[in-house]
Amino acid sequence: MALSYLRSSSSRSANLLRPLSSAASLRRPISTDTTPITIETSVPFTSHQCEAPSRSVETNPSELLTFFRDMALMRRMEIAADSLYKAKLIRGFCHLYDGQEAVAVGMEAAITKKDCIITAYRDHCTFVGRGGTLLEVFAELMGRQAGCSKGKGGSMHFYKKDSNFYGGHGIVGAQVPLGCGLAFAQKYSKDESVTFALYGDGAANQGQLFEALNISALWDLPAILVCENNHYGMGTAEWRAAKSPAYYKRGDYVPGLKVDGMDALAVKQACKFAKEHALKNGPIILEMDTYRYHGHSMSDPGSTYRTRDEISGIRQERDPIERVRKLVLSHDLATEKELKDIEKEVRKEVDDAIAQAKESPMPEPSELFSNVYAKGLGAESFGADRKEVRATLA
Amino acid sequence: MLGVVRKKMLGQSLLKIRPAVSVLRSYSSSAKHMTVRDALNSALDEEMSADQKVFLMGEEVGEYQGAYKISKGLLEKYGPERVLDTPITEAGFAGIAVGAAYHGLKPVVEFMTFNFSMQAIDHIINSAAKSNYMSAGQMSVPIVFRGPNGAAAGVGAQHSQCYAAWYASCPGLKVLTPYSSEDARGLLKAAIRDPDPVVFLENELLYGESFSVSDEVLDSSFCLPIGKAKIERVGRDVTITAFSKMVGHALKAAEILEKDGIDAEVINLRSIRPLDRSTINASVRKTNRLITAEEGFPQHGVGAEICASVVEESFAYLDAPVERIAGADVPMPYAANLERLAVPQVEDIVRAAKRACYRSVPLAAAA
Numbered sequence: 001m002a003l004s005y006l007r008s009s010s011s012r013s014a015n016l017l018r019p020l021s022s023a024a025s026l027r028r029p030i031s032t033d034t035t036p037i038t039i040e041t042s043v044p045f046t047s048h049q050c051e052a053p054s055r056s057v058e059t060n061p062s063e064l065l066t067f068f069r070d071m072a073l074m075r076r077m078e079i080a081a082d083s084l085y086k087a088k089l090i091r092g093f094c095h096l097y098d099g100q101e102a103v104a105v106g107m108e109a110a111i112t113k114k115d116c117i118i119t120a121y122r123d124h125c126t127f128v129g130r131g132g133t134l135l136e137v138f139a140e141l142m143g144r145q146a147g148c149s150k151g152k153g154g155s156m157h158f159y160k161k162d163s164n165f166y167g168g169h170g171i172v173g174a175q176v177p178l179g180c181g182l183a184f185a186q187k188y189s190k191d192e193s194v195t196f197a198l199y200g201d202g203a204a205n206q207g208q209l210f211e212a213l214n215i216s217a218l219w220d221l222p223a224i225l226v227c228e229n230n231h232y233g234m235g236t237a238e239w240r241a242a243k244s245p246a247y248y249k250r251g252d253y254v255p256g257l258k259v260d261g262m263d264a265l266a267v268k269q270a271c272k273f274a275k276e277h278a279l280k281n282g283p284i285i286l287e288m289d290t291y292r293y294h295g296h297s298m299s300d301p302g303s304t305y306r307t308r309d310e311i312s313g314i315r316q317e318r319d320p321i322e323r324v325r326k327l328v329l330s331h332d333l334a335t336e337k338e339l340k341d342i343e344k345e346v347r348k349e350v351d352d353a354i355a356q357a358k359e360s361p362m363p364e365p366s367e368l369f370s371n372v373y374a375k376g377l378g379a380e381s382f383g384a385d386r387k388e389v390r391a392t393l394a
Numbered sequence: 395m396l397g398v399v400r401k402k403m404l405g406q407s408l409l410k411i412r413p414a415v416s417v418l419r420s421y422s423s424s425a426k427h428m429t430v431r432d433a434l435n436s437a438l439d440e441e442m443s444a445d446q447k448v449f450l451m452g453e454e455v456g457e458y459q460g461a462y463k464i465s466k467g468l469l470e471k472y473g474p475e476r477v478l479d480t481p482i483t484e485a486g487f488a489g490i491a492v493g494a495a496y497h498g499l500k501p502v503v504e505f506m507t508f509n510f511s512m513q514a515i516d517h518i519i520n521s522a523a524k525s526n527y528m529s530a531g532q533m534s535v536p537i538v539f540r541g542p543n544g545a546a547a548g549v550g551a552q553h554s555q556c557y558a559a560w561y562a563s564c565p566g567l568k569v570l571t572p573y574s575s576e577d578a579r580g581l582l583k584a585a586i587r588d589p590d591p592v593v594f595l596e597n598e599l600l601y602g603e604s605f606s607v608s609d610e611v612l613d614s615s616f617c618l619p620i621g622k623a624k625i626e627r628v629g630r631d632v633t634i635t636a637f638s639k640m641v642g643h644a645l646k647a648a649e650i651l652e653k654d655g656i657d658a659e660v661i662n663l664r665s666i667r668p669l670d671r672s673t674i675n676a677s678v679r680k681t682n683r684l685i686t687a688e689e690g691f692p693q694h695g696v697g698a699e700i701c702a703s704v705v706e707e708s709f710a711y712l713d714a715p716v717e718r719i720a721g722a723d724v725p726m727p728y729a730a731n732l733e734r735l736a737v738p739q740v741e742d743i744v745r746a747a748k749r750a751c752y753r754s755v756p757l758a759a760a761a
Contacts, residue, residue: 116497150530157528166496166533171520177486178521181493188449188475188499211486218481371527372565374534374589377621379668381565386706 033061037331041266042323048248050255050284053273057265061333063109064324067264068339071101071321073346074125077134078294080350081124081141085298089358090141093170094155095122096294099262102320103228103288104129106267107196111275114191118166118179119198121156122228122292126198130165132158134353139360146360152367164193173206175199176225180212180283183223194222194278196271202233204247213283217254220282224274225251227287228261234296235305248287255281261288262318291318369393426612431601433575434464437582438502440614442472445500448586451478451491452504452541461506462542462601488514488539492521495537495591502586505541508557508595522591523566538585540594543571544638544689545737547599551725556690558637561593562667562699568592568620569667573641575605577664580618588620595666597638621668625677629659632683632747635674635700637663640687640738647743656751666696674700675707682713683750687743692720717746 038056045052078098084090097104104125107117119126124137132148140147141155148158158168166182169175179197186193203209204227216223227247231238238245248256255277259270270286277284291314295302302311328334369381369391376393383389428436442448449472454461456469456479469477480487484505491501505511511518518539525533544556562569568590572578578596585592610616626641627648636644641662648658659677663670678684684704686697697718704716722736 118493149528149532152530153528159529159532161529161532166493167525167529169521171516174489174516174521177489177517178493178496180486181490181495182497183493184490185494185497185499188494189497208485208489211481211483212490214481214483215486215490219478371529371531373568374526374531374536377619377668379621380671 031062031065033333034063036060037064039265039327041269042260042263043266045266045270046248046258048246048251048256048258048285049253050257050277052257053269055266055269057269059265059268061328061331064328064331064333065342067102067105067109068321068324068328069342069346070105070129071264071324072343073134073349074098074101074104074128075321076343076346076350077128077137078124080354081138082294082298084138084141084354090155090298091143092154093121094141094298095296096298097122097125097292099293099314099320100228100230100290101125102264102267102323103198103226103261103290105320106264107226107271109264109268110271111196112193113163114193115275116164116166116179116182116186116193116195117198118169118175118182118195120169120172120175120200120203122200123156123158123168127158127160127165127168130160130163132160132165134350135356135360138354138357142357142360143362144357144360145363146357150367151363152371173199173203173208176203176206176209177212179225180216180221180223183216183221183278183283184219187219187221192279194224194275196224196226196274198226198228200233201227201229201231201238201245201247202236202241204229204250205242213251213254216283222278223283224271224278225254225283225285227285228290229287230290230292232292232296232305235300237305246287248285251283251285254283254285256285256287258287258289261290262314262320263323264320366391425606426609427604428575428579428607428612429602429604430572430575430578430596431462431464433578433605433607434582434596434601435466435468437579437586438465438468439471441583441586442468442476444614445586447498448500448502449476449478449494450502450504451480451487453480453482453506455479455504460504462598464596464601465504484510484513485517488517489521491537492517492535495522495535496525496533500536500538500586502538502540505539507546507553507598508541508543509553509555511539511541511557518561518567518591518593519564523564525566526590527566534589535591536589538582538592538594540582540585541596542598542601543595544597545599545721545726545733548728548730548733549726550728554726556595556688556721557593558595558666558688559690559695559699561595562669562696563694564667566591567667568665569595570620570665571595571637571663573600573638573662573664575607576611577618577624577662579607579611580616581620581664584617584620587617592620595638600639600642603642618664621665621670623664623670623673624662625659625673626662627658627660629657629681631657631659631681632685632750633659633661633674633677633681634685634687634743634747635661635663635697636687637666637696638689640689643738643740644687644743646740647747650740650744651747654748654753656747656753658747663696669699669703671703671707675704678704678708679711682711683747684712684716685719685743685746685750686717687719687738689721689737692718692723695720714750714752717750719743719746
């Protein structure tokens with residue numbers, strides 16, 4: 001039975017249309033129910049140089065529950081990372097993604113693991129979306145052997161090549177040409193897959209982005225540039241950094257789409273649209289209107305350049321997890337208790353992973369010298385005191 | 395300290411029998427010759443033919459046949475999908491090439507000169523060199539960055555810098571500096587086959603020079619090992635290390651020194667990173683004297699690293715202070731006379747070798 005409802009925006013969710021038959025006992029197990037449902041995005045898409053896709057998105061109970069669970073997991077993971085950082089178990093840089101979960105989750109729903117994703121340093125949730133485990137995340141953050149980069153990368157350098165996740169980059173903007181290069185390789189190998197290169201509103205002004213976009217457009221590369229516009233580049237608001245903060249239009253001759261990045265279904269629709277476009281017509285830009293609750297990094301309180309009212313306002317009106325919760329409840333796909341149970345499960349998963357990560361040892365000292373090269377050729381390398389510590393690179 | 399015991403009587407060298415090993419260029423009628431340009435072109439051609447994943451990108455590499463004609467004929471042979479003309483945007487295209495390497499292709503990126511590589515240096519260092527380490531081995535980057543390096547003739551300060559020292563200081567990179575056609579073929583083929591990022595520093599003034607090449611060198615499977623220096627001329631009195639164009643200068647200096655009874659050993663480094671410290675040290679332990687020759691700026695240069703290595707590893711064997719010959723410590727001037735003063739000349743190497751042999755004052759006629 002196909003159920004379709006017109007959805008108004010989430011802020012007025014209290015007065016939604018309820019289904020006429022409330023056959024809770026006849027409901028199929030939600031985790032496997034793929035009965036199609038059509039839901040409208042919060043706002044229509046705004047387009048540049050192209051025709052916007054429809055705001056009616058096809059989904060199903062299973063997918064919505066997966067969205068809820070995955071986003072709740074990501075949220076819990078990032079909040080746990082905040083505590084670990086304050087407990088000094090995580091050092092250096094730690095850039096948290098809470099608030100932006102819908103982008104990671106909506107994107108995965110539209111693509112396969114043959115498609116590539118590359119992002120900057122706010123990469124923990126994107127990594128999990130690509131199949132990375134919580135243990136790999138927490139162990140890497142704490143610099144342990146069980147980490148996805150065996151403790152040698154840290155927060156900004158998560159990779160999962162077997163599911164085409166290429167990092168994890170610390171230099172603002174560098175990941176965009178790299179992403180266009182991934183798309184080049186996909187086209188070269190006739191893969192019929194695409195690359196999503198994610199960057200922030202701060203990186204959107206980088207020159208190398210335009211260099212890479214120019215080449216991608218000239219060579220028809222299947223590159224999708226995704227601006228995760230959380231409106232602040234570090235501590236600088238977008239209107240102070242960009243003469244034109246309409247990032248979806250900045251491609252000029254490259255088409256663009258502005259998307260509500262807090263709406264996982266809108267993200268899914270946009271990514272599906274972009275993939276079809278990129279395979280036929282070359283590069284396209286997606287601007288995800290999103291928000292981060294934390295500051296730029298753990299060293300930034302995030303409240304000196306924006307008001308607490310703004311942050312709590314977004315949490316109230318646009319939180320991506322709350323949006324999906326309301327959808328699930330209003331469509332009678334699960335009860336409040338079931339959703340709370342999922343959140344409890346997820347919390348336990350995170351706690352277990354942290355405990356396990358804490359058990360993982362730090363790398364052996366010999367790992368200082370491993371992986372400098374893929375093929376070491378027996379070259380020498382040295383420690384701080386070269387007469388004391390030297391190694392032969394395998 | 396064994397220095398006193400090792401002090402050689404240089405006068406005896408006049409009576410020494412010269413070793414039978416001859417210098418590189420012997421002209422027999424059946425010897426084949428090849429310019430460095432053709433050597434590079436043939437290496438690219440063969441590697442592109444052998445491996446579908448190898449492709450070439452850079453400014454003017456395709457339709458123009460290469461700014462220095464190194465890629466002549468390749469567009470016609472391999473098509474525009476594998477020989478790509480780029481816009482003049484080094485940061486963009488170097489980043490794209492590194493991304494392609496992440497995904498498993500084998501890009502050869504041409505910089506019209508390495509001066510322009512500075513626009514892309516973040517991708518060479520942070521995106522390419524460090525990735526295998528940061529990812530604990532997941533992300534290897536089989537890319538080659540190649541092009542002319544160092545001084546040409548009369549091109550001024552912004553177009554004449556040598557980047558060997560900068561790139562060679564970075565772990566994760568391999569840095570190669572061919573001199574002869576044999577070097578050009580063998581090292582470029584090795585670089586393309588290598589799974590790590592390689593910076594391949596050519597020299598514009600060497601492109602047109604012709605060298606004899608054996609049948610082995612001409613074979614398509616020919617490859618030279620990365621990280622091994624070549625002793626171009628065996629000697630007993632002083633070690634001269636050089637790379638790229640300076641190898642030719644060092645060999646000429648050796649011929650001049652021979653007339654004065656100084657038998658120089660010339661080492662063609664071939665590889666700046668990994669640096670063949672063992673060949674260099676073994677040579678200095680034999681000759682007890684070291685001259686390093688390079689085109690680039692002297693401070694923190696390649697010669698500085700070599701001198702430090704020899705002082706650390708072979709201090710007891712040195713009979714004279716280590717000597718460095720390098721480019722002048724100034725931006726490259728344009729006027730021909732100043733340019734000549736800014737770049738090492740053969741006589742600079744000769745003079746330094748004589749100093750190291752305590753022969754700075756011309757000898758009275760030998761008895």
